[in-house]
Amino acid sequence: MSANSYRLNSRERASQQMEKSKPANVRRHPVVQQHHQVKRFKGWLAALILLPLGLITAMTLGELLFWALTRLDFWRSEQFLFFTLGGVAWGMAHVIGWRPMHLYVLSHELSHLIVARAFGGKIISWKVTAQGGYVETNKTNTWITLAPYLLPFYSMVVVLVFGLVGMFWHLQEVRSVSIGSFVVNLRPVWIFYVLLGLTWWFHITYTLKTVFIHQSDLERNGEFFSMALIFLINIALIVLLFLAASPAPGFGLLEVGRCWMGMADWLMDLVLGRFW
Numbered sequence: 001m002s003a004n005s006y007r008l009n010s011r012e013r014a015s016q017q018m019e020k021s022k023p024a025n026v027r028r029h030p031v032v033q034q035h036h037q038v039k040r041f042k043g044w045l046a047a048l049i050l051l052p053l054g055l056i057t058a059m060t061l062g063e064l065l066f067w068a069l070t071r072l073d074f075w076r077s078e079q080f081l082f083f084t085l086g087g088v089a090w091g092m093a094h095v096i097g098w099r100p101m102h103l104y105v106l107s108h109e110l111s112h113l114i115v116a117r118a119f120g121g122k123i124i125s126w127k128v129t130a131q132g133g134y135v136e137t138n139k140t141n142t143w144i145t146l147a148p149y150l151l152p153f154y155s156m157v158v159v160l161v162f163g164l165v166g167m168f169w170h171l172q173e174v175r176s177v178s179i180g181s182f183v184v185n186l187r188p189v190w191i192f193y194v195l196l197g198l199t200w201w202f203h204i205t206y207t208l209k210t211v212f213i214h215q216s217d218l219e220r221n222g223e224f225f226s227m228a229l230i231f232l233i234n235i236a237l238i239v240l241l242f243l244a245a246s247p248a249p250g251f252g253l254l255e256v257g258r259c260w261m262g263m264a265d266w267l268m269d270l271v272l273g274r275f276w
Contacts, residue, residue, distance in 0.1 A: 039222045046228035054232035056267060060260045061239050068242075079245040082190045086197025094205060102130040104206050107153035109133040115147040142229070145220050149211065149230045152203035152237065155196055162192045200241070207234070 068074035075081075106128050112135040113123055121139030137144070162171065171189040178184075211218060211227055218226040243256060 039225075042222050042225035046222070046225040050225070050228040050232050052267075054228060054235055056260060056264050057232065057235045057239060059267070060256070060263045061235060061242065063259060063263065064239070064242060064256065074245070077245065078187075078190065079193055082193030083197035083200075083241075083245075086194040086199075087201040089194070090198045090201045090205070100202075102128070103154075104202075105130065105133045108148040108206075108210075109135050111147040111151050111153050112137075112144060115151075116144045119144060140220070142221050145217050146226055146229060148217070149207050149226075150233045152200055154199035155203060158192065158195045158199055162189075196241075204234070 065074075109126055109128050113126055116123065116135065116137045116139055119139055119141060121137040121144065124136040124138065126135040127133050143150070165171070165188075169188070171192065172187055174185050174187055176183050176185055207230065211230060220226075221229075239256065243253060
């Protein structure tokens, strides 16, 4: 796996290196201790809030999918079929050995870069190769550090491109495409669903691969906190994709919220009944 990193500027890196080289009693400086306290606080935040929220959201998603697949024939919808087709296409390409590492590193570092700029950070330098890359900036926070794992970069590009195209071209309109002596009728929106499925599973595949190897991105905020936040955000994004697919008229955010609250009440009753 390529080594991808979000980097501090040279002055901050030198300061960190100096701290590591100091004797243990010097490393107990209040600034260093404060950093450790922040990481411990984030660990408790992950255990008490982020992980429970992620589990409730994941269980809610499972219930929604079961309900949609068994009662609404969601599995027959064009959204589900073509999104799944895109995922299958990515899976087959990955199995036969396609490893677009340069594309992954590019999306990884651009995610750092874009979010850093969104928070007002200055980009000092950045580099992308198939072997790895980095972004060097003068600003750091949780969202900048974990951006590549929270944002499906290429899926967002697909949504943006098709959103702009849809402003000028009706994507639901059936088009006839000649392939040799054959004429195929298709809707441009089907291509959108396929590309969304392909890029989404690309994001999931490399996110899973990356979080299970040594990554400085995760260590900066504590690995447990980082993985809990990554899990929560990605599950929430899948719920949003489910909502966007509109499995039934009138099925929307309100129904999902009710289902989520019901799942939270059930889980709370289960925990309280188990330990009290």
